[in-house]
Amino acid sequence: MxxxxxxxxxxxxxxxxxxxxxxxxxxxxxxxxxxxxxxLAAPIGAVGIGAVILSGLxxxxxxxxxxxxxLTAQAQGAGQTGEVxxxxxxxxxxxxxxxxxxxxxxxxxxxxxxxxxxxxxEVESLARDYMAIRVFSAPAxxxxxxxxxxxxxxxxxxxxxVMQLWMxxxxxxxxxxxVLHLNWGVExxxxxxxIAEWTGLGLGLWLCRDAFQTPAWKDWPRVFDxxxxxxxxxxxxxxxxxxxxxxxxxxxxxxxxxxxGDITLAANQILLQxxxxxxxxxxxxxxAAEALVGxxxxxxxxxxxxxSAYLTSFWGVIVTVFLSVxxxxxxxxxxxIMTTAxxxxxxxxxxxxxxxVAPVLGVGAxxxxxxxxxxxxxxxxxxxxxxxxxxxxxxxxxxxxxxxNHGLWMSLLVLFVARAVTLGLRYPALxxxxx
Numbered sequence: 445m446x447x448x449x450x451x452x453x454x455x456x457x458x459x460x461x462x463x464x465x466x467x468x469x470x471x472x473x474x475x476x477x478x479x480x481x482x483x484l485a486a487p488i489g490a491v492g493i494g495a496v497i498l499s500g501l502x503x504x505x506x507x508x509x510x511x512x513x514x515l516t517a518q519a520q521g522a523g524q525t526g527e528v529x530x531x532x533x534x535x536x537x538x539x540x541x542x543x544x545x546x547x548x549x550x551x552x553x554x555x556x557x558x559x560x561x562x563x564x565x566e567v568e569s570l571a572r573d574y575m576a577i578r579v580f581s582a583p584a585x586x587x588x589x590x591x592x593x594x595x596x597x598x599x600x601x602x603x604x605x606v607m608q609l610w611m612x613x614x615x616x617x618x619x620x621x622x623v624l625h626l627n628w629g630v631e632x633x634x635x636x637x638x639i640a641e642w643t644g645l646g647l648g649l650w651l652c653r654d655a656f657q658t659p660a661w662k663d664w665p666r667v668f669d670x671x672x673x674x675x676x677x678x679x680x681x682x683x684x685x686x687x688x689x690x691x692x693x694x695x696x697x698x699x700x701x702x703x704x705g706d707i708t709l710a711a712n713q714i715l716l717q718x719x720x721x722x723x724x725x726x727x728x729x730x731x732a733a734e735a736l737v738g739x740x741x742x743x744x745x746x747x748x749x750x751x752s753a754y755l756t757s758f759w760g761v762i763v764t765v766f767l768s769v770x771x772x773x774x775x776x777x778x779x780x781i782m783t784t785a786x787x788x789x790x791x792x793x794x795x796x797x798x799x800x801v802a803p804v805l806g807v808g809a810x811x812x813x814x815x816x817x818x819x820x821x822x823x824x825x826x827x828x829x830x831x832x833x834x835x836x837x838x839x840x841x842x843x844x845x846x847x848x849n850h851g852l853w854m855s856l857l858v859l860f861v862a863r864a865v866t867l868g869l870r871y872p873a874l875x876x877x878x879x
Contacts, residue, residue, distance in 0.1 A: 449736065449751045453599075454759055457735060458728030460605035461596075465724035467612045474616045475633055478623040487630050489563065490570030494634070497557040497571070498578055503691075505542045505586045507683035508535055511676060512593030513731070514820040517738020520598060524742075526660035528598070532652060533667045534676060535590025543583025550579050570630045577634035584645035591648040594655075596731045597738060603651040611644035682822035686829040693836055693859055697852065700840070704849045711791035712849070714782045718775070718799040722767055722806065729760040730814030737818030746878040749819075753871075757811045764803035772800045798853040805857050808864025816867060819874050828866035835862040 475495070479487040512535040519527040546553065554575060558568055588607075595603050615636050622632030655661050666672075701712040736752035771778075779792045816825050836859040843851030843858075 454755045457732040460601040461728035464605045464608040471612045478619045486566045489567040494571040494574035507680040509589040509593035510817045511680040512590045513597045513734045514817045516597035518742035521739030521742025529655040529660040530666045532655045533661045539587030539590045540583040543586045546582040574630045574634040581638045581641040584641040611640045615640035679822045682826040686826045689829045689833045710788045722803045726810040732756045733814030734818040749878045760811045764807040767803040806860040812867040824870045832862035
């Protein structure tokens with residue numbers, strides 16, 4: 445792979461991910477829309493809550509994508525082609541094992557989920573029907589995290605785009621056939637996703653076929669090497685703990701927002717979509733950082749690592765400035781599209797200024813996450829997230845009593861800045877490791 449690091453190379457990695465992410469909300473809208481044609485409220489709620497529960501369970505294994513990306517990129521940078529193939533085998537085995545565990549434990553897991561998020565008897569019954577089908581694609585869904593991370597590490601993000609377009613396109617087509625033409629309802633939506641995920645895994649394996657054309661992928665002494673497995677476990681556990689803390693911050697944001705009434709809660713939910721757009725847009729450049737920084741660290745090339753961090757962050761900043769300007773110019777119209785309730789529209793507009801500054805204040809955290817994942821400095825990520833979470837809690841304690849929901853939004857922005865500052869302070873140690 446060429447050592448030249450250019451803006452074109454960064455964009456070649458990043459843009460397919462940005463396009464891929466743009467298909468995600470479209471699929472969610474179609475899932476909701478097709479069951480909405482049934483003319484009943486319960487199926488919409490069932491698909492919504494069922495998808496949230498399963499996504500939450502699968503999210504626990506999201507570390508597999510990040511850990512696989514960092515470790516594979518470093519092996520690639522170090523010229524360890526055998527280890528690159530072995531990493532794919534390890535990530536597939538972890539993903540399939542995790543999926544089988546969820547299948548085996550589905551009864552207590554689903555029971556616990558409905559205890560935490562109770563629903564009406566009708567919605568719960570339909571949601572269970574939905575999850576009873578979709579849970580059997582858990583091994584495929586989680587193994588795909590590993591495949592995605594592996595492909596990103598090798599800068600093969602066009603393959604990730606092909607995989608995402610196939611799965612989401614097939615899912616949408618099957619939604620229309622199963623629900624609108626065959627009237628299979630909630631079960632039809634679940635079956636469409638089940639088929640899309642398993643065929644997506646098959647396509648993903650085909651896209652990785654070069655790894656299986658060498659004997660290294662089944663070099664079992666290497667694949668099950670205790671030292672490498674231990675490093676993979678440590679990296680993944682650090683990322684999991686960091687992600688749990690980050691998720692806890694967003695969940696607490698939603699819970700505290702509910703205390704300000706239904707109108708404010710609805711406004712907050714709408715404004716969070718602006719943050720989702722920001723995350724989708726920045727993912728591509730953070731993923732580029734994972735690949736390029738990981739390869740530079742594997743090659744022990746400090747100047748290449750610094751240039752990788754600079755180029756990817758440069759484009760991250762460009763994107764966030766564009767988003768901030770777009771939110772300032774078109775934010776009110778976007779709010780009006782998302783809700784027709786005048787009181788919610790007015791409430792959301794009163795907090796729109798936070799969305800305008802959020803991309804710029806958050807870009808440091810997003811990009812440094814990608815840089816540190818590529819370097820597998822996951823202990824730093826875990827520890828700095830713990831410090832940032834404590835700062836966020838302190839901000840909530842001070843700002844919410846004084847400023848209400850404004851204080852809640854201020855605290856979330858404080859979290860973004862704290863994550864960027866704390867990781868930024870650890871960046872020199874990351875560069876020193878490459879030297």
